[in-house]
Amino acid sequence: xxIRELIELLEGYDDDLEVRIASQPSWPFENSISGVVSRYDxxxxxxxxxREAHSPSEAEDYGGKQWFIIGEEGEVEAxxxxxxxxxxxxxxGEKENCVFIAEGRQICYGSKNVWDxx
Numbered sequence: 001x002x003i004r005e006l007i008e009l010l011e012g013y014d015d016d017l018e019v020r021i022a023s024q025p026s027w028p029f030e031n032s033i034s035g036v037v038s039r040y041d042x043x044x045x046x047x048x049x050x051r052e053a054h055s056p057s058e059a060e061d062y063g064g065k066q067w068f069i070i071g072e073e074g075e076v077e078a079x080x081x082x083x084x085x086x087x088x089x090x091x092x093g094e095k096e097n098c099v100f101i102a103e104g105r106q107i108c109y110g111s112k113n114v115w116d117x118x
Contacts, residue, residue: 003099021103028110034102050086051097 021031049070053059059066062079067086069077080086 020107021101022110022114023103024110025112025115028112028114030107030110032104032107034104036099036101038097038099040097050083050090052083 019033021033023029023031051068051070053062053066053068062068062076065079065081067080067083069080069086069090071077078086078089080089
């Protein structure tokens with residue numbers, strides 16, 4: 001799931017609702033969220049400086065190519081058709097940066113019905 005997809009899913013809800021994490025469908029719990037962090041925040045040496053185009057117009061600027069190698073200053077160094085091509089050219093098999101929603105504490109038992117609704 002991409003951040004924009006999560007934002008789209010949340011747009012229909014009241015901004016003041018508490019957000020929890022439902023975990024373990026076979027023995028469900030409701031958990032708080034302790035925070036949000038990217039892989040680069042805690043493991044910058046493993047960050048793969050390959051990213052997907054942020055928008056169709058950005059891809060158009062690079063001949064329709066969707067994947068970029070990013071330089072030290074955040075500039076696009078090269079553009080590629082596929083993620084695999086970009087990583088191979090970058091010479092790194094490192095992890096792609098992503099965002100984690102970190103589970104906080106267990107609040108209560110949950111319901112298996114959560115998974116029936118998604």
